[in-house]
Amino acid sequence: MLDDSKPLFVAVAEQIEDGILDGSYPEDAAVPSTNELAAFLRINPATAGKGLGLLVDAGVLIKRRGIGMFVAPGARAALRERRKLAFEDQFIAPLLREAAALGISPAELANMITKEVAR
Amino acid sequence: MTAIVTTDLAKRYAEVNALDGVTLALEEHRIHGLLGRNGAGKTTLMKLLTGQVFASSGSMEVLGGDPVENVDVLSQTAFIQESQKYPDTFRPIDVLRIAAGAYPKWDQAYADRLVERFQLPTKRLIKKLSRGQLSGIGIVVGLASRAPLTFFDEPYLGLDAVARRMFYDELLHDFAEHPRTVVLSTHHIDEVANLLEHVVILDQGKVLLDADTDELHDAALTVSGRADDVDAFLAGREPLEHTRLGSLATATLAARDGDERAAREAGLDISPVSLQALFVHLTTANASATDPATPVATA
Numbered sequence: 001m002l003d004d005s006k007p008l009f010v011a012v013a014e015q016i017e018d019g020i021l022d023g024s025y026p027e028d029a030a031v032p033s034t035n036e037l038a039a040f041l042r043i044n045p046a047t048a049g050k051g052l053g054l055l056v057d058a059g060v061l062i063k064r065r066g067i068g069m070f071v072a073p074g075a076r077a078a079l080r081e082r083r084k085l086a087f088e089d090q091f092i093a094p095l096l097r098e099a100a101a102l103g104i105s106p107a108e109l110a111n112m113i114t115k116e117v118a119r
Numbered sequence: 120m121t122a123i124v125t126t127d128l129a130k131r132y133a134e135v136n137a138l139d140g141v142t143l144a145l146e147e148h149r150i151h152g153l154l155g156r157n158g159a160g161k162t163t164l165m166k167l168l169t170g171q172v173f174a175s176s177g178s179m180e181v182l183g184g185d186p187v188e189n190v191d192v193l194s195q196t197a198f199i200q201e202s203q204k205y206p207d208t209f210r211p212i213d214v215l216r217i218a219a220g221a222y223p224k225w226d227q228a229y230a231d232r233l234v235e236r237f238q239l240p241t242k243r244l245i246k247k248l249s250r251g252q253l254s255g256i257g258i259v260v261g262l263a264s265r266a267p268l269t270f271f272d273e274p275y276l277g278l279d280a281v282a283r284r285m286f287y288d289e290l291l292h293d294f295a296e297h298p299r300t301v302v303l304s305t306h307h308i309d310e311v312a313n314l315l316e317h318v319v320i321l322d323q324g325k326v327l328l329d330a331d332t333d334e335l336h337d338a339a340l341t342v343s344g345r346a347d348d349v350d351a352f353l354a355g356r357e358p359l360e361h362t363r364l365g366s367l368a369t370a371t372l373a374a375r376d377g378d379e380r381a382a383r384e385a386g387l388d389i390s391p392v393s394l395q396a397l398f399v400h401l402t403t404a405n406a407s408a409t410d411p412a413t414p415v416a417t418a
Binding site: 004006007010034035038039041042043044045046047048050078097 | 149150178206291292294295298313314315316332333336337386389390393
């Protein structure tokens, strides 16, 4: 359920981010509490708290004392921009590497992408 | 606050050093994992910390005091042992009654719920119970005691995967509601890795590793690819494990800054090392280091 190539608290933060990006957690809506997350993901509450803390520090979540954590206004758009910047590193570069290893030319690759989009 | 502090703690039996120079500081309100192979000294350490055996040398402080014959400390400490012995005439209900009197924070309603969840026969003689049911009693006592310091020493012998998961869920849930210090010793490392905030690995009586689980993720990495590329990447470094299959090779090594980038640029695949894998690598490497007959790398 969680990406094990990253430290657990980072994976927790990314999972919440995914939820914000796909609209599961709309702006101003509450996200699960530390203890709810810990129980659901079966992880230590401190780790869950650290993941949420990461998002508070990044301005994605807002802490309302005694009530909980909420998705910050504008968080979705900001996240999308940040993910776009990482897209090249995470997806395009490995794609090109694998294509080169298989002898697929950039033109062929572009062709394959266009065909796949049309499907 | 620190729940447990030990300084150069040692326990020697006639021929063996069961524990040797153990210096640790375990913070309160955390779930600590105490890992090690059989005979590594885990149970000895827990027996020392609960005043059941006496140290040969060194010092320790448990919940701010010396645990030996100290009621203030021991009434706040629960020790659930793998091989707990009970009198022949005892039934689970007798054990629970004694626990209720012994632990100031005992929660009877929670104990009743757990008994039901683990389907424990409370009125049957304990000597007639299965191994799993016996473990179940220990789990009920360990959780419902709500002791500020709780040791679980391999608490689930004989329990199946479903019951073990029930234990993890109950532990996490109750720990979140009633924070306390938990020391969990187990061989099921993969199952508990995500529950632990801090890990101590003992090996041959010594502390082999003492770290927060968050840091461990970046402590080691496994690289794989063409054998020549892997060799070039290693460049004189001592891997924890190095295996070769034809022209391909895999190596696991303690990570340094920049390793991931260097490995990626060398065209190697990188994969993370789980706590369980790290445990196996570290204890294996340590065994070979002290036994020259075993080669470090299996080339």
